[in-house]
Amino acid sequence: MNFSIFPKRFGLFPYIFLIYLGFPIYYLTKEAGMKQLLGYLMVLLFLLTYRQIYFSIGKRSFSYWLAVQLAIVFSFSLFYHLNYMFLGFFSANFIGWYQDKRLFRRGLISLVIVQLLPFIIHIVKVGSFFTTKELIYYVPFLIIMLISPFGIRSMNRRMELEKALDKANQKIEELVKREERVRIARDLHDTLGHTLSLLTLKSQLVQRLTAVDPERARHEAKEMEITSRAALQQVRELVSDMRAATIAEELIQMQQILRAAGITYQYDGEVNFSTISPFIQNIIAMCVREAATNVVKHSRATHCSISINLLSEKMNIVIKDDGMGVSVNRVFGNGLRGMEERLALVDGELTLSNHNGAVLEITVPIIKKAEGAAG
Incomplete structure (x- = not known):
């Protein structure tokens, strides 16, 4: 069994607080005889309570x-x-750890009594009130001590809520991943089924x-090869991270990429792609990503706009820039060719033209699923 002075999860904090025990030990050097001995014994007992409280958090012995x-603290004061009243800062800290309001109020009332009663008894004994200098010395620290449990309790509650939120977020992430796996599997079956049927007919x-x-026959076989390769690549991309990119997320990424490159951005169109x-969505998002990359790398543009319109049977995406344009007769590069291959999986089309810069237009038919169909 490993022995530890304080729980490791608190780090160095408990040890740093021990510095303040040097003050009562120093004051006890000015005492003599039995009073000094009892004082040192109470410091040792205080040190024991300080350690045990850390190991009693959430237990009944915490209050004891x-x-x-x-x-x-009361006996010393x-x-x-x-001056020994300042040891109450230790207790004030621990009172703030109470989550139960009833226990917190009891602890706070006990702290008020322990701190104020010695003051009252001192006034009765001396027969006069404190001087202005003494009030300036004691009162500010006393106020801070009595309100500190509220701040500590609030801080601890916030830490607990953050822990609970982290656990909830982890659970949500697990559920989202699980749901994404189910959705991707379903969509692969629904959408790639069309491609596989096409390959069978060809x-x-x-x-x-x-x-x-x-x-x-050779031409048809070549088209089959291109379609099957694109389908295989799409499956690999989807399965690799188990989460399809969404159009909304990619539009945000596109805006950030363009602005980072000093290109102004404008969007016009739909905002709900549910x-x-x-x-x-994953296919369109990757096409949008490739288009943004091309604008940044090749267009020398200062402005780029994108519009997305959802019609009854198709989706139309238009991406324009004010750059140097493209040669319409130029053979498509790997990026644009990849976009064509992806779009072919869903019978989508891509056209590239010039109009005061490059204009990329993508048209994708919208596949509507029959609701309530038997699986």
Whole structure:
């Protein structure tokens, strides 16, 4: 069994607080005889209560150790010197750890009694009130001591809420990941089913054309290869991180990328894409990402705008910039070719033209799922 002076989760904080025990020990050097010996014994007992309270948090013994500590502070303040009242800062800190309001009020009332009663007894004994100098010395610290439990309790409650929030967020993340896996699996089945059916029909066509029209058969086979490669790549991208990118998230990313490159940004169109399949959203989001990358790298533009319109049967995305434009006859690069291949999976189309800069237009048919269909 490993022994520790204080719980490790509190770090160095408990040890730093021990510095303040040097003051009562110093004052006790001015005492003599039995009074000095009893004083040192009470300091040792106070130190024991300080340690045990840390190990008693949330337990019934917490209040017992705190009561002993308050009794020691009271004894020191009453029978030794009022300066020992500053030991009450230790107890004030622990009172703030009470989560139960009833226990917190009891602890606070006990602290008030322990701190104020020695003052009253001192006034009765001396027969006169404190001087202005004494009031300036004691009163500010006394006020701070009595209100500090509220601040500490508020801080501890906030820390507890943050811990609870972290746990809740972790649980939400787990549930989201689980839901994303189910959704991606469902969308892969629903959407890629169309592509696989297309490949099946084309393979049958190739078989018939092999003897009749070999050239067309080779062309159809090449299209099958391109479609299957794009489908495989899309599956890998979706499965790799188990979370499809959304159009809304990618629009935010696009805005940040363009602004970081010193390109102004304007968006016009829909803001709610919840009716669009996550699979299709992922394809469109990756196309938007590639378009933003091309604008930053190749366009030399100072402004870029994007508009997205949802029609009854299709979605239309237009991305414009005021840059140097493109050569319409130029063979598409890898980025644009990748966009075409992704869009082919959902029968989408891409056109690139010039109008005071480059204009990229994407059209994607909206797949509507039948509600209540049997699985």
